Amino acid sequence: MSDAGATLRVVVSSRADAGVALRPTRAEIDLDALAHNLGVVRALVAEDRPAPPRVYAVVKADAYGHGVIPVARALESAGVDGLCVALVEEGIELRAAGVSLPILVMSGLYGEGLGAALDARLTPVIHDASQLQALRAARSYLPVRVHLKVDTGMGRLGVTPAALPPFLDAIASMGHVVVEGLMTHFANADCDDPSFTATQLARFEAARALCAHHGILPGVCHAAASAAAFRMPEARLDLVRVGVALYGVTPFLHDAPGLLPVMRLRTEVIALRELPPGSPVGYGGAWRTGRTSVIATLPVGYADGFFRRLSSDAEVLIQGQRCRVVGNVSMDMTTVDVTDLARRSGVAVGDEAVLLGSQRGPGGFDVIRAEEIARRVGTIPYEVLTAVSRRVPRSYRERSPDR
Ligand SMILES: Cc1ncc(COP(=O)(O)O)c(C=O)c1O
Structure with a gap:
């Protein structure tokens, strides 16, 4: 973003807390460009929708290298609906800095991860039968609000369609667990052929129907990251999880108009x-x-x-x-x-x-x-x-x- 005409101020120099910064090498992070990109995404996903989907910003890995705390604060001021991180530790860091937005922990819950996540008011993603025992034991957190991830073709994380029925039986038997969200992740929404993404979306809808059959009615269904949020309106559902586009990077080979590098x-x-x-x-x-x-x-x-x-x-x-x-x-x-x-x-x-x-x-x-x-x-x-x-x-x- 050009500096011309704007009064700019350096608001934080992260890492400088670890010592003085004498070398002139710097990563300058333009928080106005970040807020602008959020506006671009918001306007785009709201197109033709009476109730636009929520926009959650993906701020894992130190906000893709931009510095998670200043980025999260700027996005909070700009009105983002929530944040996504990969690790419980990343969510705890945000809470310690006073960020009060909803935070979804998208990846694994290692060791004591579930308790640590719930203590920090993070929303864990449940994706594997090995987590059911910890979930069953977490009664003291009543209600335990989770998102459930299904694997619709990424082959990485999430309950597979075949494993879903017994999994849902187990969850439905836990009165203290509320499945607030149902999610999946697309493997190649950034490529030109949309057919596999459409297949994944159809499998996701089948998983949603199966949940309903088990009496589980997640209020928030989500699948799209930046690429699908931009190019596949039918995948926007109730919420989009947008990372790279917020940082001004085109999520696929063609131009995503209006994004500014941050x-x-x-x-x-x-x-x-x-x-x-x-x-x-x-x-x-x-x-x-x-x-x-x-x-x-x-x-x-x-x-x-x-x-x-x-x-x-x-x-x-x-x-x-x-x-x-x-x-x-x-x-x-x-x-x-x-x-x-x-x-x-x-x-x-x-x-x-x-x-x-x-x-x-x-x-x-x-x-x-x-x-x-x-x-x-x-x-x-x-x-x-x-x-x-x-x-x-x-x-x-x-x-x-x-x-
Ligand atoms: C599960 C999940 N959702 C959303 C995202 C955000 O993706 P993008 O940066 O392409 O928007 C990621 C990033 O890797 C992810 O792992």
Whole structure:
């Protein structure tokens, strides 16, 4: 998101609580862009619906690397209906920070997980017969409110259709358990062929009918993550669980209009050198200058989440211009060929370099999206965002309330 015209303030610098942050490498998190993306999702899922589905934000894995507490607070202010996490520990962290939204724990309940979840007023997802014993023993929490997950084709987590009848018998016999929600997860809603997602949805409807047959009437049925929420209106049901789209990433190959990137990974040039033709650069001398070249060194490396796979195969923005990463990315440093820029307008130590996100400069405006980095690395944007490591301080920007 462009900073132009907005009064911005840094509201938190997470991880800086662990010490001072001297290195200029930062992940800047634009909380206005996050709220904007929530608005985009809300408007989209409300289309043609008298009663729009609830929107739950998926904030597992430290809000996909964006920093869970500031992100959750911003989403709470922006009116999100609830949050989804993967771990009980993640839910407890949110409660400790004072977040009072409903929180769904989507994955396993390890060890004493059920009691810990209920103590923290989290809603556990029940997905396996091995959890029934703990559920039976949890009478003191009366009523125990859970969501039930069915496996409609992901083959990962959830009660399978074949196992569902005895499972529902067992649940129905527990008077203290309230099945508030019924859920499933789609395996490939992001691909162009919707047929398997439609099959999963049909299996989900059959599971819902089976629940009713056992006297179990979940008030909230949900299946869609970002991709299905965007492209499959019939899968939106009562609630959508949206993660990656909130962080401004397109959930499938085509454009999801209007989403703004939330994370901007930036650093500054810390050294410059002019090298004659044929000079090796970086570990292994894997790249050599082909001409007299100006090489800029950036204090960011694979230990920060800038993948080594990007060696000699990525671009960064300096002065709004794309400059090529050359040589091997090392643990703490990355080298960039700034020869053309240096000839045109000069490059100085202290110039900002953007590895992810947008930059406006005398050379123009450009943006490097997580999707682009993912393509180069051969991964998905989720991994690009969650790879930004703990040693990169996050700073949070939002419009001043006094604007
Ligand atoms: C069960 C479940 N629901 C929803 C999501 C959110 O997916 P997305 O980030 O694609 O919206 C995830 C993410 O992995 C998930 O595991």
